[in-house]
Amino acid sequence: GENVEQHPSTLSVQEGDSAVIKCTYSDSASNYFPWYKQELGKRPQLIIDIRSNVGEKKDQRIAVTLNKTAKHFSLHITETQPEDSAVYFCAASKNTGRRALTFGSGTRLQVQP
Protein backbone atom coordinates (compact mmCIF):
# COMPACT_ATOMS: atom_id res chain seq x y z
CA GLY A 1 0.00 0.00 0.00
CA GLU A 2 0.87 3.67 -0.04
CA ASN A 3 3.47 4.99 2.39
CA VAL A 4 3.96 8.70 3.08
CA GLU A 5 7.03 9.94 4.90
CA GLN A 6 7.11 13.45 6.32
CA HIS A 7 10.05 15.55 7.56
CA PRO A 8 10.91 17.19 9.83
CA SER A 9 8.86 15.99 12.79
CA THR A 10 9.36 19.32 14.56
CA LEU A 11 10.25 22.72 13.18
CA SER A 12 10.85 25.93 15.06
CA VAL A 13 11.15 29.24 13.21
CA GLN A 14 11.16 32.91 14.09
CA GLU A 15 8.13 34.97 13.23
CA GLY A 16 8.50 36.28 9.69
CA ASP A 17 10.76 33.45 8.54
CA SER A 18 9.76 30.79 6.03
CA ALA A 19 8.97 27.18 6.89
CA VAL A 20 9.26 24.18 4.58
CA ILE A 21 7.83 20.72 5.24
CA LYS A 22 8.64 17.84 2.91
CA CYS A 23 6.84 14.60 2.11
CA THR A 24 7.60 11.65 -0.09
CA TYR A 25 5.14 9.02 -1.25
CA SER A 26 5.66 5.51 -2.53
CA ASP A 27 2.73 4.76 -4.87
CA SER A 28 3.16 6.33 -8.30
CA ALA A 29 -0.60 5.96 -8.83
CA SER A 30 -1.31 8.60 -6.17
CA ASN A 31 -2.76 11.70 -7.76
CA TYR A 32 -4.08 13.89 -4.95
CA PHE A 33 -1.99 15.52 -2.22
CA PRO A 34 -3.70 17.59 0.48
CA TRP A 35 -2.20 19.31 3.49
CA TYR A 36 -4.10 19.53 6.76
CA LYS A 37 -3.41 21.78 9.73
CA GLN A 38 -4.35 20.68 13.22
CA GLU A 39 -4.16 23.20 16.03
CA LEU A 40 -3.85 21.91 19.57
CA GLY A 41 -7.09 20.23 20.62
CA LYS A 42 -8.81 21.06 17.33
CA ARG A 43 -9.88 19.12 14.28
CA PRO A 44 -7.65 18.82 11.19
CA GLN A 45 -8.51 21.38 8.52
CA LEU A 46 -7.52 21.45 4.87
CA ILE A 47 -5.21 24.34 4.07
CA ILE A 48 -4.19 23.54 0.51
CA ASP A 49 -4.18 20.64 -1.92
CA ILE A 50 -2.65 19.80 -5.27
CA ARG A 51 -3.48 17.35 -7.99
CA SER A 52 -0.90 15.43 -9.97
CA ASN A 53 -1.47 17.41 -13.16
CA VAL A 54 -0.18 20.57 -11.46
CA GLY A 55 3.37 21.30 -10.32
CA GLU A 56 2.73 24.18 -7.95
CA LYS A 57 -0.18 25.89 -6.25
CA LYS A 58 -0.25 29.04 -4.12
CA ASP A 59 -2.74 30.53 -1.72
CA GLN A 60 -1.54 33.74 -0.11
CA ARG A 61 1.32 32.80 2.23
CA ILE A 62 1.21 29.08 1.59
CA ALA A 63 2.29 27.12 -1.45
CA VAL A 64 2.68 23.47 -2.34
CA THR A 65 5.03 22.02 -4.93
CA LEU A 66 4.86 18.55 -6.44
CA ASN A 67 7.57 16.56 -8.19
CA LYS A 68 5.89 13.47 -9.62
CA THR A 69 9.13 12.01 -10.93
CA ALA A 70 10.73 12.08 -7.51
CA LYS A 71 7.40 11.33 -5.76
CA HIS A 72 7.96 14.30 -3.53
CA PHE A 73 5.81 17.24 -2.46
CA SER A 74 6.43 20.14 -0.12
CA LEU A 75 4.56 22.79 1.83
CA HIS A 76 6.02 26.27 1.96
CA ILE A 77 4.80 28.89 4.42
CA THR A 78 6.21 32.39 4.04
CA GLU A 79 6.15 35.26 6.54
CA THR A 80 5.21 32.90 9.36
CA GLN A 81 3.01 34.17 12.16
CA PRO A 82 2.40 32.79 15.68
CA GLU A 83 -1.03 31.58 14.56
CA ASP A 84 0.70 29.28 12.07
CA SER A 85 1.87 27.20 15.06
CA ALA A 86 0.19 23.80 14.70
CA VAL A 87 0.78 20.26 13.50
CA TYR A 88 0.77 19.93 9.73
CA PHE A 89 -0.03 16.66 7.98
CA CYS A 90 0.61 15.81 4.37
CA ALA A 91 -1.42 13.07 2.72
CA ALA A 92 -1.80 11.20 -0.53
CA SER A 93 -4.54 9.26 -2.26
CA LYS A 94 -5.05 7.63 -5.61
CA ASN A 95 -7.87 7.73 -8.07
CA THR A 96 -9.73 4.55 -7.28
CA GLY A 97 -13.03 6.33 -6.88
CA ARG A 98 -12.73 5.75 -3.18
CA ARG A 99 -11.68 8.17 -0.50
CA ALA A 100 -8.81 6.93 1.63
CA LEU A 101 -6.03 9.28 2.57
CA THR A 102 -2.64 8.01 3.69
CA PHE A 103 -1.23 10.61 6.04
CA GLY A 104 2.33 11.48 6.90
CA SER A 105 3.36 11.40 10.54
CA GLY A 106 2.97 15.14 11.01
CA THR A 107 5.23 18.14 11.60
CA ARG A 108 4.87 20.26 14.70
CA LEU A 109 5.59 23.85 13.66
CA GLN A 110 6.37 26.37 16.36
CA VAL A 111 6.59 30.01 15.35
CA GLN A 112 8.47 32.02 17.93
CA PRO A 113 7.28 35.63 18.27
Added chain:
Amino acid sequence: KAGVTQTPRYLIKTRGQQVTLSCSPISGHRSVSWYQQTPGQGLQFLFEYFSETQRNKGNFPGRFSGRQFSNSRSEMNVSTLELGDSALYLCASSLSQGNTGELFFGEGSRLTVL
Protein backbone atom coordinates in the same frame (compact mmCIF):
# COMPACT_ATOMS: atom_id res chain seq x y z
CA LYS B 1 -24.43 25.12 8.11
CA ALA B 2 -23.65 22.76 10.96
CA GLY B 3 -20.32 20.97 10.86
CA VAL B 4 -19.56 17.31 11.41
CA THR B 5 -20.84 16.22 14.81
CA GLN B 6 -19.38 13.33 16.73
CA THR B 7 -20.70 11.78 19.91
CA PRO B 8 -19.67 11.05 22.53
CA ARG B 9 -16.69 13.39 22.77
CA TYR B 10 -15.00 11.48 25.55
CA LEU B 11 -15.45 8.00 26.90
CA ILE B 12 -13.65 5.54 29.12
CA LYS B 13 -14.00 1.81 28.72
CA THR B 14 -12.26 -1.25 30.09
CA ARG B 15 -10.57 -4.02 28.18
CA GLY B 16 -12.98 -6.50 26.64
CA GLN B 17 -15.87 -4.06 26.41
CA GLN B 18 -17.27 -2.72 23.19
CA VAL B 19 -17.96 0.84 22.10
CA THR B 20 -20.10 2.56 19.50
CA LEU B 21 -19.24 6.01 18.17
CA SER B 22 -21.57 8.18 16.17
CA CYS B 23 -21.00 10.71 13.41
CA SER B 24 -23.44 13.10 11.76
CA PRO B 25 -21.99 14.53 8.54
CA ILE B 26 -22.54 17.94 7.10
CA SER B 27 -25.98 18.16 5.52
CA GLY B 28 -25.80 16.97 1.92
CA HIS B 29 -22.55 15.05 2.37
CA ARG B 30 -22.96 11.39 1.55
CA SER B 31 -19.39 10.21 2.06
CA VAL B 32 -18.25 9.50 5.62
CA SER B 33 -14.76 8.33 6.51
CA TRP B 34 -13.30 7.31 9.84
CA TYR B 35 -9.71 7.79 10.99
CA GLN B 36 -7.86 6.73 14.12
CA GLN B 37 -5.38 9.24 15.52
CA THR B 38 -2.71 8.20 18.00
CA PRO B 39 0.58 9.86 18.99
CA GLY B 40 2.55 6.86 17.75
CA GLN B 41 0.75 5.96 14.53
CA GLY B 42 -0.60 9.32 13.46
CA LEU B 43 -3.77 9.42 11.39
CA GLN B 44 -4.79 6.05 10.01
CA PHE B 45 -7.70 5.33 7.68
CA LEU B 46 -10.31 2.97 9.08
CA PHE B 47 -13.11 2.89 6.52
CA GLU B 48 -15.29 4.92 4.20
CA TYR B 49 -19.02 4.77 3.60
CA PHE B 50 -21.02 6.18 0.74
CA SER B 51 -24.74 5.68 0.25
CA GLU B 52 -24.85 3.12 3.05
CA THR B 53 -22.14 0.99 1.44
CA GLN B 54 -18.63 0.45 2.74
CA ARG B 55 -16.44 1.45 -0.17
CA ASN B 56 -13.03 1.05 1.36
CA LYS B 57 -11.45 -0.40 4.48
CA GLY B 58 -8.10 0.24 6.06
CA ASN B 59 -5.75 -2.24 7.63
CA PHE B 60 -7.53 -2.78 10.94
CA PRO B 61 -8.74 -6.02 12.52
CA GLY B 62 -12.31 -7.21 12.18
CA ARG B 63 -13.05 -5.89 15.68
CA PHE B 64 -13.47 -2.53 13.99
CA SER B 65 -16.69 -2.21 12.04
CA GLY B 66 -19.03 0.48 10.90
CA ARG B 67 -22.20 1.27 9.10
CA GLN B 68 -24.01 4.15 7.48
CA PHE B 69 -27.69 4.91 7.62
CA SER B 70 -29.97 6.26 4.93
CA ASN B 71 -29.63 9.79 6.33
CA SER B 72 -25.81 9.48 5.92
CA ARG B 73 -25.19 9.32 9.66
CA SER B 74 -22.53 6.77 10.47
CA GLU B 75 -21.51 4.68 13.42
CA MET B 76 -18.38 2.75 14.12
CA ASN B 77 -18.07 -0.07 16.58
CA VAL B 78 -15.05 -1.56 18.28
CA SER B 79 -15.56 -4.86 20.02
CA THR B 80 -13.37 -6.61 22.58
CA LEU B 81 -11.47 -3.43 23.35
CA GLU B 82 -7.71 -3.55 23.85
CA LEU B 83 -5.47 -1.02 25.54
CA GLY B 84 -4.02 -0.12 22.14
CA ASP B 85 -7.43 1.04 20.94
CA SER B 86 -7.08 4.16 23.07
CA ALA B 87 -7.12 6.95 20.51
CA LEU B 88 -8.95 9.90 19.06
CA TYR B 89 -11.43 8.64 16.49
CA LEU B 90 -12.12 11.21 13.81
CA CYS B 91 -15.01 11.18 11.43
CA ALA B 92 -14.87 13.17 8.21
CA SER B 93 -17.51 13.91 5.63
CA SER B 94 -17.15 15.04 2.06
CA LEU B 95 -19.33 16.09 -0.81
CA SER B 96 -17.42 14.53 -3.66
CA GLN B 97 -17.59 10.90 -4.63
CA GLY B 98 -14.04 10.59 -5.91
CA ASN B 99 -10.75 10.59 -4.05
CA THR B 100 -10.21 14.36 -4.21
CA GLY B 101 -11.71 17.31 -2.44
CA GLU B 102 -11.83 18.49 1.13
CA LEU B 103 -12.54 16.24 4.06
CA PHE B 104 -14.43 18.03 6.82
CA PHE B 105 -13.45 16.52 10.14
CA GLY B 106 -15.42 16.38 13.33
CA GLU B 107 -13.82 17.16 16.67
CA GLY B 108 -13.43 13.46 17.38
CA SER B 109 -14.33 10.97 20.05
CA ARG B 110 -11.53 10.39 22.50
CA LEU B 111 -11.57 6.80 23.71
CA THR B 112 -9.56 5.67 26.70
CA VAL B 113 -9.32 1.95 27.36
CA LEU B 114 -8.26 0.95 30.88
